Amino acid sequence: xxxxxxxxxxxxRSVDVAPDTPLLWVLRDSLELVxxxxxxxxxxxxxxxxxxxxxxTRGCMxxxxxxxxxxxxxxxxxxxxxxxxxxxxWCELDVAQCxxxxxxxxxTAAALLKENPKPGDQDIDDAMAGNxxxxxxxxxxxxxxxxxxxxxxxx
Amino acid sequence: MSxxxxxxxxxxxxxxxxxxxxxxxxxxxxxxxxxxxxAFAAEVVKPATGAxxxxxxxxxxxxxxxxxxxxxxxxxxxxIKTSLxxxxxxxxxxxxxxxxxxxxxxxxxxxxxxxxxxxxxPNNYNEFHKLGATARTMLVEAAAQTWGVPxxxxxxxxxAVHHAATKRTLGYGELVAKAATLPVPPTADVQLKDPKDYKxxxxxxxxxxxxxxxxxxxxxxxxxxxxxxxxxxYEKCPVFGGKVVSANTDQIKALPGVKDAFIIEGTSNLxxxxxxxxIVADSTWTAFSARKQLKVTWDEGKTANDSWDAFTAKATExxxxxGTATVRKDGDxxxxxxxxxxxxxxxxxxxFISHASIxxxxxxxxxxxxxxxxxxxxxxxxxxxGAIVSQFGVAKEKVLVHLTRxxxxxxxxLSQDYVVEVAAIAQKLNGAPVKLxxxxxxxLRHDQYRAGGFHFLKGGVDTAGKVVAWQNHFVTFxxxxxxxxxxxxMALRPGSGAGLDGDQFPSRFLANCxxxxxxxxxxxxxxxxxxxGNNVFSFVMQGFIxxxxxxxxxxxxxxxxxxxxxxxxxxxxxxxxxxxxxLVAEKAGWNPKKFPRGQGQGIAFHFSHQGYxxxxxxxxxxxxxxxKVDRFVCVCDVGAQIVNLSGAENQVQGSIVDGIGxxxxxxxxxxxxxxxxxxFNEYPMLRMPDAxxxxxxxxxxxxxxxxxxxxxxxxxxxxALCNAIFAACGKRIRQFPLSRTDLRWS
Ligand code: FES
Ligand code: FES
Numbered sequence: 001x002x003x004x005x006x007x008x009x010x011x012x013r014s015v016d017v018a019p020d021t022p023l024l025w026v027l028r029d030s031l032e033l034v035x036x037x038x039x040x041x042x043x044x045x046x047x048x049x050x051x052x053x054x055x056x057t058r059g060c061m062x063x064x065x066x067x068x069x070x071x072x073x074x075x076x077x078x079x080x081x082x083x084x085x086x087x088x089x090w091c092e093l094d095v096a097q098c099x100x101x102x103x104x105x106x107x108t109a110a111a112l113l114k115e116n117p118k119p120g121d122q123d124i125d126d127a128m129a130g131n132x133x134x135x136x137x138x139x140x141x142x143x144x145x146x147x148x149x150x151x152x153x154x155x
Numbered sequence: 156m157s158x159x160x161x162x163x164x165x166x167x168x169x170x171x172x173x174x175x176x177x178x179x180x181x182x183x184x185x186x187x188x189x190x191x192x193x194a195f196a197a198e199v200v201k202p203a204t205g206a207x208x209x210x211x212x213x214x215x216x217x218x219x220x221x222x223x224x225x226x227x228x229x230x231x232x233x234x235i236k237t238s239l240x241x242x243x244x245x246x247x248x249x250x251x252x253x254x255x256x257x258x259x260x261x262x263x264x265x266x267x268x269x270x271x272x273x274x275x276x277p278n279n280y281n282e283f284h285k286l287g288a289t290a291r292t293m294l295v296e297a298a299a300q301t302w303g304v305p306x307x308x309x310x311x312x313x314x315a316v317h318h319a320a321t322k323r324t325l326g327y328g329e330l331v332a333k334a335a336t337l338p339v340p341p342t343a344d345v346q347l348k349d350p351k352d353y354k355x356x357x358x359x360x361x362x363x364x365x366x367x368x369x370x371x372x373x374x375x376x377x378x379x380x381x382x383x384x385x386x387x388x389y390e391k392c393p394v395f396g397g398k399v400v401s402a403n404t405d406q407i408k409a410l411p412g413v414k415d416a417f418i419i420e421g422t423s424n425l426x427x428x429x430x431x432x433x434i435v436a437d438s439t440w441t442a443f444s445a446r447k448q449l450k451v452t453w454d455e456g457k458t459a460n461d462s463w464d465a466f467t468a469k470a471t472e473x474x475x476x477x478g479t480a481t482v483r484k485d486g487d488x489x490x491x492x493x494x495x496x497x498x499x500x501x502x503x504x505x506x507f508i509s510h511a512s513i514x515x516x517x518x519x520x521x522x523x524x525x526x527x528x529x530x531x532x533x534x535x536x537x538x539x540x541g542a543i544v545s546q547f548g549v550a551k552e553k554v555l556v557h558l559t560r561x562x563x564x565x566x567x568x569l570s571q572d573y574v575v576e577v578a579a580i581a582q583k584l585n586g587a588p589v590k591l592x593x594x595x596x597x598x599l600r601h602d603q604y605r606a607g608g609f610h611f612l613k614g615g616v617d618t619a620g621k622v623v624a625w626q627n628h629f630v631t632f633x634x635x636x637x638x639x640x641x642x643x644x645m646a647l648r649p650g651s652g653a654g655l656d657g658d659q660f661p662s663r664f665l666a667n668c669x670x671x672x673x674x675x676x677x678x679x680x681x682x683x684x685x686x687x688g689n690n691v692f693s694f695v696m697q698g699f700i701x702x703x704x705x706x707x708x709x710x711x712x713x714x715x716x717x718x719x720x721x722x723x724x725x726x727x728x729x730x731x732x733x734x735x736x737x738l739v740a741e742k743a744g745w746n747p748k749k750f751p752r753g754q755g756q757g758i759a760f761h762f763s764h765q766g767y768x769x770x771x772x773x774x775x776x777x778x779x780x781x782x783k784v785d786r787f788v789c790v791c792d793v794g795a796q797i798v799n800l801s802g803a804e805n806q807v808q809g810s811i812v813d814g815i816g817x818x819x820x821x822x823x824x825x826x827x828x829x830x831x832x833x834x835f836n837e838y839p840m841l842r843m844p845d846a847x848x849x850x851x852x853x854x855x856x857x858x859x860x861x862x863x864x865x866x867x868x869x870x871x872x873x874x875a876l877c878n879a880i881f882a883a884c885g886k887r888i889r890q891f892p893l894s895r896t897d898l899r900w901s
Contacts, residue, residue, distance in 0.1 A: 001411070018412075018440065025440040029386070034378040035371015037562070039513050040595040041443075044835035047513060075371035087369040094361040094801040097809055098232025099368035100375060100514045100562030125844040132835065134513040134563045135232045136812030137805065138846035 004064050008033070009077025015064070023067055024048045024059030027074060035075035035103045039132065046131030049104040050074045056111040075103035078110060085153035086110055089144040097135035105131050109145045113153040119145065213265075214243060214290050220314060220328030222247065223255045227265035228275045229534050230258070230364070231564030233865040234802030235275045237363045239283055241799055245355045246287025246348055248311040249327065256363045261536035261556035268558075269535040271569050271683065273764035273863030276798065280861050288345045296340075297333035298325050350796065359801035364560065376532030376559040379519040381588040385414055387580050388442045389591060391431040391601055394455040394828035395678050396423055402432045402451040410448065412441035414587075419579050425634075425680040426603055428546055428575040435584065439592055458678030459828040463506065463607070466675060466825070470609040470630040474502070478628045478671025483657025486667035488613075491624035495615025498624070499706050503610040503695045505891040507830075508821040510605070510684055511840060514562020515598045516573035520581035521588040526553035527578055532561035534568040542571035543578050566652075566683035570603045596833040603682025604823065606632050606653035610695045620707025622661070622718060626669045627695070629655045632681065633674040647674050650681030652688050659692050660762065661700065664721050664729075678828065685813065686866035689763040690873075691891075694818070697759040697874030698889065701881065711747070711878060712740050712758050727762055728859075735769040735790040735855055736760050742853055743771035743788035747882050753777070753900070754785075755882025759874035765860070766867025767792040770811070772875040776884040780898035782819070784847040784876065787811050790854075791868060794861040797854050807852045807868045814872025816841025819893045 005014045008031060015030045022041075027033040027050075039047030041060045048059035051073040078084050082091075086106045089095075096102045105128065112119055112127040119127065124145050133141065145153075215223040224243050230236035240256050259265055267278060291311050298316035299306035302323060310317050315326045350356075367374050392398070399418045407416035414435045421430030432451055436442035492498050519530040526549060533539050536556045543554045561568055577591035593601075608631045615624035633649040648654070655672055662668050684690065704714040715736060719729045739745075740758065747756045753776055760769035773786040789807055797803045820839040824831045832838040877888040884900040 017438070018444065020444070021438075021440045025438065029438045029440070032380065033371070034373050034380075037375075037513075038377065038439075038515070038592070040835050042595070042834050042836060045513065045595075075369075078370075082366055082370045090369045091361055091365045094359065094365065094805065096232075096362055096365060096368050097234070097805055098230075098513070098561060098563045099362070099364060100232075102368050103371045106369060121848070128843045130842075132513060132840055132842060134511060134565075134840070136809040136816065136841065136846070138812060138843045139808055139850060140805065141843065142846075 002065070004067070006064070006067055006072055007069060008072045009074060017064060019065035020063045022060050023050070023062040023064055023072065026064045027059065033074050033076050037100055037103060039101070044132070045101070046108060047101050047104040049107040049131065051107060051111060054111065054114065056108050075107060078106065084110065085148035085151045086113070086144065089147040089151070089153070093140050093144050093147060095137055095140040095144045097137055101131060101133045105133065105141055109141070109148070110153070113145070113149055117153070118149055213286050214247070216290070216327055216331050218328050218331050220253055220326050221255055222249050222253050222314070222327070223257055225259040225265070226256050227259040227268050228279070229268065229270040229536065229558055229561060229564070229568075231270060231534055231561040231568065233270065233275070233564070233806060234362060234799060235270065237360055238276065238798040238802055239279055240363070241355050241360060242280065242283035243287035245353055246284050247291050248313065250314045251355060251360065253314050258558055260558055261540060268537055269569070270564065271534055271566065273766070273866045276863040277765065277860060284347050285342055285345060288347050289339060289342070292340055292345050293334045293337050294327055294330050296337055297330040301325065301330070301333055357797050357800055360799050361801065374560045375514055375562050376519070376530065377514055377517045377562070377592065379530045379559060379590060381519065381521070384519070384588040384590055385435050385437065385584065386439045386442045387433055387435045387577065387589050387591045388446050388594070389431050389433050389576050389580070389597070390446060390449055390451060391429050392453045392455060393600060394453070394459045395425055395680055396429060396458070397456050398430045398454040399432060400452040400454050402449065404432065407434055407445055407449055410445045412437045413445050415584065416445070417583060425678070426570045426572055426682065427542065428579055429572065431576070433580045433583070435580065435589060442592070443594070455828060456678070461677060461825060461828045463825040466632070466677070467504070467609070469675060473630050473673050473675070474609070474611040474628055479673045480671065482655055482670040482672050483662055484669050485663070485665065488624050488626045488667045488669040491667035492613060492615045492626070495623050496618040497706050498613060498615040499702055501612050501699055501702060501889055503612065503698065503889045505607055505691050505694065506822040507604045507607040507679065507825065508684070508817060508823055509599050509602045509838065510563070510565045510567035511599065511838070512561070512563030512565055512567050515595055516567070516593040517591055518574050518577040519588060519590040520577045521586070522578070522581040522584065523586055525549065526555070527581065528555040528557070529574065529578065530557045530559055531574055532559045532568060533574065534561065534564045534566070535571070538569065539571050539574045542575050546575045547578065547582065565685045566687065567603065570682050572601070572603070595835065599823070599832055599834065599838055600830045603651070603680045605684030605690070606650050606681045608632070608653065608691060612695070612699050614699060614703045616703055616707035620704070620709040620714065622665060622703050622714070624667045625661060625665050628671045628673070630673045630675065631655070632677045632679060634676060634678070647676055649674050650679070652683050653681055654688065655692065658725055658727070660696055660727070661718050663725060663727065664718055679825065686763055686869045689761060689870040690814070690817070693759065693761040693870035694873040694877065694891070697761065697871065698877055698887070701757070701874070701878045702887065712736070712745050715758065715760065728767070731767045731792050731857060731859070732760055732762060732769070734857070735767050735792050738853065738855055739769040739771050739788055739790040742790065742851065745771060750882065753883055755879045755884070757875045757878025757880070757882055759871040759878060761867070761870035763870055764867040765793070765862035766864065768868050768871050770871040770875040772879040774876065774879040774883055776880055776898055776900065778900060780900070782880060782893060782898065784815055784845070786849045786851070787847050787875070788851045789868060791852070791864070792855045792857050792859070793864055793867070794859040795856055796861045797856070798861070803854065803864050804852045806864045808850045810866070810868035811850050811872050812841060812846050814869045815845070815847070815876055818873040818876060818891050819845065822892045
């Protein structure tokens with residue numbers, strides 16, 4: 001066990017866990033931030049996507065000991081009140097089916113829009129290829145990203 | 156764009172109880188539903204005051220006008236938590252923004268609560284109309300009495316009752332106290348709305364949990380957290396049903412953070428409590444880490460040498476003999492084949508696949524005072540209770556089941572293996588709450604699989620290209636088991652979803668048609684996978700129909716319509732199918748000849764789960780054999796009324812992409828009695844770049860009962876796709892996944 005102080009969604013949070021604990025499980029079990037999901041544990045599904053200093057990162061593949069002072073942003077911290085253009089677009093288009101993958105989808109899409117505020121079809125498919133949606137809501141995810149982009153989702 | 160509204164939100168049960176207790180004087184309409192059978196006539200509960208609040212209520216209206224509706228069915232992504240309450244809200248004439256939805260726990264007062272077979276809508280549709288209409292009738296009566304006018308002069312609309320003559324209005328909240336004193340009218344006196352007056356049904360309503368989903372609030376089984384909760388993993392034998400001989404549990408118990416480790420003897424029930432070793436720790440990761448040190452000696456049992464390759468060879472051998480069972484026989488196929496102008500033969504096959512719901516199986520339980528309380532992402536909470544009752548010999552009343560949202564179901568969560576596992580662990584811990592988390596590897600290697608299968612077909616056409624003979628010998632998988640219902644005789648029977656009945660089209664539509672079946676005994680757990688059986692049978696039947704169309708020089712659409720017009724039988728309404736087939740051809744602009752080589756159009760239809768579905772696929776196949784799905788057009792007849800247009804369209808689009816993914820990529824291999832794949836790196840699933848650019852969904856409303864949409868749209872997907880691939884490049888797909896067929900062309 002070791003003590004770590006993390007910067008999560010703008011707050012300083014201290015945890016005492018094994019150094020190899022993936023950030024995913026620190027968030028879920030220690031910090032009670034369960035929006036970041038477990039789907040595969042090997043970096044293949046994207047359900048655990050969060051941002052480290054704004055870069056989309058697999059929480060399941062990130063040992064807590066490697067996080068340091070980097071800013072951790074999870075779906076809970078993407079906006080204060082669910083008002084990020086992607087969150088609004090997801091509600092407006094009713095993207096989710098089971099919804100389990102959608103936090104990861106939104107976090108990946110948010111990073112895409114930051115880098116490329118007006119992504120084309122190919123840009124979207126390329127950026128989102130690491131995020132599985134078992135319910136196969138891919139068409140609405142594409143539409144949601146476009147709608148958010150139209151509403152300035154990259155800002 | 157609107158900000159996600161929390162007005163029509165879902166609240167959890169604790170909030171609901173709190174809220175109910177605060178809202179004294181609310182009108183509670185409780186309806187005991189008969190749990191047996193689908194036709195649950197409402198027996199009436201006495202009107203209750205706030206103090207008398209009963210959790211068997213579906214409807215609660217508070218003095219502030221907030222309407223709380225219970226969603227009793229498990230939500231697994233099929234949208235039922237939104238759609239069933241919409242039915243009540245429609246009849247209740249309540250503004251949707253005034254509605255709060257609460258997830259019901261398992262409760263006999265709600266009637267059946269299993270979400271399977273696309274039955275949630277048809278089983279509840281009529282009754283939910285009555286529930287809403289009854290409440291509305293009482294509110295109208297309350298207003299009429301308040302004003303001293305006849306109820307017939309009053310009208311409910313927008314969460315209020317209006318008296319037009321005197322221009323008076325009373326909001327529902329204001330009517331609560333009065334309505335709560337009124338007797339509940341007999342159902343016969345309650346007038347349902349005329350469908351032409353629907354304001355909510357058939358519109359697009361966003362899922363009630365959407366605001367929580369997009370902000371990452373706790374909702375799912377795996378999000379469950381209880382005070383003092385421990386975290387468990389459970390290791391089972393990689394060969395299904397293998398027993399534990401010994402394990403280094405003492406060594407595991409000594410690891411930091413590990414609270415306990417023990418062997419569970421288990422049973423031989425492959426969908427129940429299988430033998431294994433439990434590790435309980437202070438966090439999920441501690442449990443996962445400790446498991447890496449676990450060493451178990453297994454008795455792998457008698458299936459430890461089984462392999463897919465051996466089963467494939469055996470199926471081919473068996474195909475040379477007649478089937479061991481005749482499923483259905485019409486006319487004389489042998490004679491018809493002998494006199495046909497042209498005959499063809501084909502062998503179709505498909506592998507075992509996993510449900511791979513994105514949320515791995517998990518469940519939380521506490522065992523206290525001789526009873527269980529569980530929090531289950533389950534499609535079948537009653538089944539979960541029943542499994543615990545029979546496994547542990549406790550009374551039904553001693554098993555409380557809370558329902559969480561599920562991260563996908565697809566039939567997987569109808570099985571209770573993960574539920575009884577956590578219950579066994581909780582019982583050992585005696586008092587401490589514990590959450591069992593399966594890894595993805597557990598999930599892929601211990602699924603209740605969609606069965607693989609082999610079909611050996613012969614068909615004949617006459618000189619006009621008319622189908623005159625059809626023979627299918629199905630070689631499938633099964634085990635020695637009891638029959639359905641009261642049939643307790645033990646015999647070799649097909650596994651769940653692995654039996655062919657005599658109703659699969661074109662059976663019943665042809666004068667000479669033979670369906671035979673041979674079961675190969677295996678030790679692989681099988682379970683319902685979205686449209687069980689149908690999801691593969693349609694691939695076979697609609698593929699071979701296409702082959703016969705080409706053999707006879709007929710247009711695949713025209714031949715299908717001819718087959719459908721021959722005769723029909725049982726519960727298959729050929730006229731409904733003809734209508735959707737014609738409409739999909741029109742919507743898609745059916746004209747296979749217009750496509751250049753390398754592009755093609757394919758058509759298929761299928762009836763299952765009371766739904767009549769037809770689809771046209773358009774694909775491009777590159778010279779290198781790469782398939783790109785350009786477009787899907789789908790027409791569905793699921794009766795008179797689409798409940799939630801947004802949810803319905805999402806289900807159909809999802810089914811189409813799911814069907815493409817299963818056909819293109821999914822395959823499990825069995826070697827030495829075990830599944831060789833462990834995670835998504837070895838078990839590819841469809842990702843966004845392979846999803847079609849365009850999927851058009853049309854609903855054909857017909858004067859038939861409203862039925863479900865979770866499943867029926869998936870069976871025609873694979874054959875429409877494969878028929879389009881044949882049209883594009885002349886390569887016939889008779890085997891899943893697609894990668895097993897060389898699609899290169901020049
Ligand atoms: S859980 Fe991290 S990528 Fe799947
Ligand atoms: S919505 Fe269910 S996995 Fe994406």
